[in-house]
Amino acid sequence: MNVTFILLTLLIGAILTFVAGKKMALNVAVLTSLVALGLTAFNICEFQNGIDVSFQTQWMTKPNIWISLKADGLSLLMVTLTTFLTPLILLTAVGKDYKNPHKLFALVLFMAFAMTGTFLAEDGFVYYIFWELALIPIFFIALLWGSDTWEIRKAAIIKFFIYTFAGSLFMLIAFLYLYQKSGSFLLPNLAQISLTADEQTWIFLAFFLAYAIKLPIFPFHTWQANTYEKSPAIGTMLLSGIMLKMGVYSILRWQLPLTPQVDERVLNTVLVLCIIGIIYASLIALRETNLKRLLAYSSMAHVGLIAAGAYTFTQDGMQGAVVQMLAHGIVIVALFFLVEIIYKRYRTYEIKDLGGIRAHAIKFTSFFLIFLFASIGLPGTFSFIGEFTLLYSLSQIGWIYAILGGSTIIFGAYYMLKMFEDAILGKTNVKTFADLNSIEFLVLFVLAVAVIFFGIYPKPITDLLFFSI
C-alpha cells in the first residue's frame, strides 16, 4: 500500500462520478472521496509505523522524468487537508440544484486528484504538470457554474486563468534551467546543484512569481476577489481551502530548499510585501460590502501572514506556516459555507440586505461565532497555534515585523465583528431564516470539532510535521 492508491481513487472516482449520471453523481463522489480519506489515514498510520509509503518509477529516460510520489510529514498533511475537506465540500452541495451535477462533481474530484498530485510529486516536471492540471477543473467549475452574467463572469475567470497560468510559466523556466544543470527534475538532485547566489536569486524570483500569484501576495492579488465572488460556493471553497495552500506548500517544499542562499534583500522585500498585504487586505475587508469579497480579502490577509512566516526561513516560521495553513483551510471553508447557507436562504451576498438572522437561527449563529473567533485566532482554536507561531517567528526576525504583522489580530477582529454585527445581529429580520438542516449541521460540526480539538491538542499534527522539517 502506498500513496498512489489515494491518487488513483480520486481519479477513478472522478470518472465513476461522471459515468454515474445526474442522480447518483453526488453519492458516488462523496463515497470515493471518503475512501480517499480512509486511504490517507491508513497511509499516515503506516508512515508513522516507519513504513515508507512513497512510490517511485521512471516515466521516461529522455528527458529524464520520474513519477516519484514522496510521502513525508509535510506532504501527508497536505494530502490529509485535501482528502479531509473534499468530502465536506461535496456535502455542501446537498440540496443545491447544480445543473449537470455529474460533470461538476467529477471536476471536483479531478481537482482533488490534481492537487493531491501536486502535494506528492517529487519530480519537478510531474509536479509542474499536476500544478497546472489543477487549474483546469477550477477554471471550468468557475466558468460554467459561477454566478453573475456570462460576460462578466467570463472576464473575471479568464483573467484568473491567464494570470495564474502566466505566473507558472516562470516557474517552468526555472525548472528547465535547473534540469539543464543537473539532468534530473528530482528534488533531491536539484537541491544538490551548486548554484551561485545570483542564480539562486533569479530562480527564487521565478518561483516567487508563480506562488505570489497563487497565494496571492500583494500586489499580485487582483484576480482573487473577483474570482471568489463569481465562482460557485463549491469552487470558492476549493480555491481558498486547498488550492491556495498549493502556493504555501510549494514555497516550503520547492522554493526555499532550492534557493537557500537567496539574496537577503530580496527575501526582506518579499517579507515586506507579505506584511503590506496583511494590512492592505485587512483595511479593504473593513470596507467590503459583499460577504464573499470580504472573506476573500480576509483570506488574503491571513495568507500574507502565513507567507511571511514561511519567508522568515526559520524552523518556527515554517512550522507555523504549515499549522496555520491547515487551520486556515478548515476555517475558511467553514466560513464560505456559512455564507453560502445565507445565500441559499436570502439569495444575496450583500451585507446591507442582511441582518437579524440571530433571532431566527441559533444553531447557525453559534457556528458562525465559532468560526469567526477561530478565524481571528482565539486561543483554544487551531488558528491560534498557527498565528502565535507565525508572529513569534516574525519577532525573531525583527520586532517591527511582529508588531505590524500582529496588527492582524486587531484588524481581523474589527472587520469580522463588524460584518457579524451587520449581517447576523440586529433587529429580527422580516424574512424568516431556516436554521441548519442535518447535512449542513454535520459539515459544520465536523469542521468545528477539528478546529477546537487541534487548538487544544495540536500534537498529532506537529509530530507528523517534525518528520519532515
Add this chain to the structure above:
Amino acid sequence: MDTNILLFALIIPLIGFLINFLFGKKLGKSLSGIIGTTTIVISFIISVCLFLHIKETGEAIRIHLFEWFSLKNFKIDFAFYFDQLTALWLLFVTGIGSLIHLYSTSYMKEDENFHKFFAYLNLFIFFMMVLVSGSNLLMMFIGWEGVGLCSYLLIGFWHQNREYNNASKKAFIMNRVGDLGFLVGTFIIIYIFGTIDFVELREQTVMGITASSFAVLLSFATLALFIGATGKSAQLPLYTWLPDAMAGPTPVSALIHAATMVTAGIFMITRLNFLFDLTPDVQNIIAIIGGITAFMAASIGLMQNDIKKVLAYSTVSQLGLMFMAIGFAAYEIAVFHVITHAFFKACLFLGSGSVIHAIHGEQDMRHMGGLKKYMKITYATFLVSTLAISGIPPLSGFFSKDEILMTAFHNNIPLYIIGSLASIMTAFYMFRLLYLTFFNKFRGTKEQEAHLHESPASMTIPLIVLAILAAVGGLISLPGHSWLNEYLAPVIVNNAASHPHHLGTTEYILMGIAVIGALIGIGLAYNKYIKNQEIPVNDNQVRGIQKVLANKYYLDEIYMAIIVQPLNMLGGFFKNVIELLISGIVLFFAKFASEVSYQGKKLQNGNIGLYLFAFVFGVCTMIYYLFIAR
C-alpha cells in the same frame, strides 16, 4: 490535595456551560438556573478547600496535563499552577460568581434567552479560572482572551439593539489592542528567558541570570505586558470600552466589569511581580497612568446621570488606584484593594440592578429618587457599600484605599495628591448617586411609582452577603498587622522592602486627612442634593468644564477622528483607488503581451522565402546545439 478534584473545579463550569448551551431551552428556566448556579457553587467549595490547603502547607500545586505545542527552542505545557495568589483569586471569583448567579436567577427571569445567559456566565467563570490558574503566559492568555469572548457575548446579550452590539464590538477590539501588547511582551520574554513558565521565569530572575544584560529589552517586555493590562483592566489610553460595556445586563456589569475580569491586569502584573521589579521605569509609568486614570475617571463620574455609568467610571477610577499601588511595587496592597473593591462594587452594581429592576429598566438618576422607603434592604446594603467605597472607617474600602494613599505619600507626593483628590471626588459622586436615587421624592412616572417594590430574596441575599463583606473585608489586612501580606509573601519576591506596615504619627495624620477628605466630599454632596434639592440639568444645558466632563473629555470622539475614521478612509482609498490602479497595471502587461503577439502575427504573411529562412536557421541551431556544442 487530589489534583483530580482541582481539575474538576476547573471543568465543572464548562460542563455547566455545555449543558445550558445545548439543552438549556428544554430544561426550562428554573432547572437551567439551578445548574448554572450549582456548578459555580461546587467550584467555590473546592476553591475554599484549596485555599485552606495552601494556607496550611504553603506549597503551590502544579498540574501538568500534556505538552501543548513546541517550538524550536522551547515548549509550552498545557499545565495549571495553583499558588496563594491563584487560590485567593479563585476564592472571590467563584464566591462572588455564586452570589451573582443566584441573583441572576431572579434578575433575568423574564428573558427568553435565560439559559444562554447562564451558559455564558458559566463559560466566563471557566475562562476566568483558567486565567488565574494557568501555569505559563499562554495558558493565562487562553483565559485572558476567553473572558474577553464572554464579555463580548454578554455585553451584546440583547443582540437586537444596535447600540449594545456596537458596545460589545468596541470592547473586544480595544481589548485586542491590549492583547497585541500581551503577545509582544510574551515574545520578548521568550527571547530573553527562553521560557514563559511562571516558575521557571521566577527562578531565572531570582538567580539573576539574565537580569542586567537585557535591562532595556526587559523594560519593553513589561511595558508591552502593561499595555495588555490597560486593555483588560480599562486604563488609559484603552479604558473607553468599559463605560460602554454597561450595555450588558447588570449582573454582568457586577461580575465581569467590576469584580473579576477587569482585575485580570492586576493579577497578571502581580503574578510577574519579579519582572516588573526589575524595570523601575516601567513601574513609574504604571503609577502615573494609574494616577491619571483614577483622577480622570473620577472627574467624569461627577457629571454622569446614568446610574450604571457612574459606577463604571468609579470602577475605572478604583482600578487606577490599584495600578498606582502596583507602580509603587505594593502588590499586596493592590490585591487588597482588588478584593475589597470586588465586594463593595459588586454590591453597588447589584444594588443598582435591584433599583433598575424595580423601576422597569430606568437608569437615569434624574427619574429616580425617594426609593429609600420602598427598598429598605437595597438601600441599607447600598449605603454600606457607598460608605465603604468613600473610605469611611472602619469599612473595608477605608483600609485598602488608605494603604494605597500612604504608599503614594512615601513614594511620590504629586501622585498622592492626585489620588486623594480622586478619593474626594469618589465620595462626592457616590453620595450624589445615593441621594439622587434613594432620597427626596420619586421623580418617575405615576405608573412606575405604583409598581415600586423590594426585590425578591434571591436578589437581596447576595446584596446582604456582599454588604457584610464590604463592611468587614478590611480585616484581612489591618494596618500594622496584615494577614494578607503574610499570606502573599511567598508570591511576591521583593516583599515589603519599600513599604513598611508599622504605624507612626505620619500614618495617623494621613488617615485623618483621608477621612476628612471623604467627609468633605460627602458634605458637598449633601449640601447640593439634600439641602438644596438640586437635580442635574438636562444634557443640553450643561456648560463649560462640566460639559467637557459630561462628554468624557471627548476621548471617544478624538479616537474616532484620529484612528477609526482615518483607517476606514484608508480602507476606502485602497478599495476604490489602489485596487483599480494595480488592476490597470496588470492589464497593461496583458495588453503589452497581446500587442507583441499581434506584431508576431505579421510574420505569418505567406512569404515562402521567409518561412524557408526560418526553417534553415532553426535546423542549423539544433544541429549546432546537439552535436557541435557538446
